[in-house]
Amino acid sequence: MTLSLLTNSDINSATLQLRKEVDIDSYIKCLIHFENDITYGIELCDMASINRPRWFILGERGSLTKTGEDPQEDAMNMGNIDAAVEDPKDYPFLRVIQDGVYTEKRMQTIRGDWKQFYKSVADHLIEGKELTVKPEDVRRVVAVSETALKSADEHRSIACNI
DSSP, X not given: OHHHHHOOSOEEEEEXXXXXXXXXXXXXXXXXXETTSOEEEXXXXXXXXSOOOSEEEEOSSEEEEEOSOOHHHHHHHTTOXXXXXXXXXXXXXXXXXXXXXXXXXXXXXXXXXXXXXHHHHHHHHHHOOOOSSOHHHHHXXXXXXXXXXXXXXXXXXXXXXX
């Protein structure tokens, strides 16, 4: 789903680098190159001593930085996911240059609801209702994941048309 938010362009290639510490992947870097010259880079590291932003998105006219974790996880672990509240310091920080004017501002996050995904699946299975997240929307993400894993296995970038 995230891929469709970035661009509707086809994907030309994917590259995945993995580093293992003990028996787990401790560092993952994935580069996805689109036909329209957009590159989507993902880095995950569980062994870093200094936290990085959760999201750091650069564009031609600005950037968006998002810190913090999804508050639903801690609330769910405490048994009350509905109590999830995001700390305002973790709201996305937007920097934009528009018409020659530089602007910075925090934007309140749109509240997610993990339960709605599972309710949609249950409603589909029990009542035949339409899924919120459709299998055809997930197909592209799965194809990119498989291509990236092949890249890691073969230690090279994998050309594709996804």
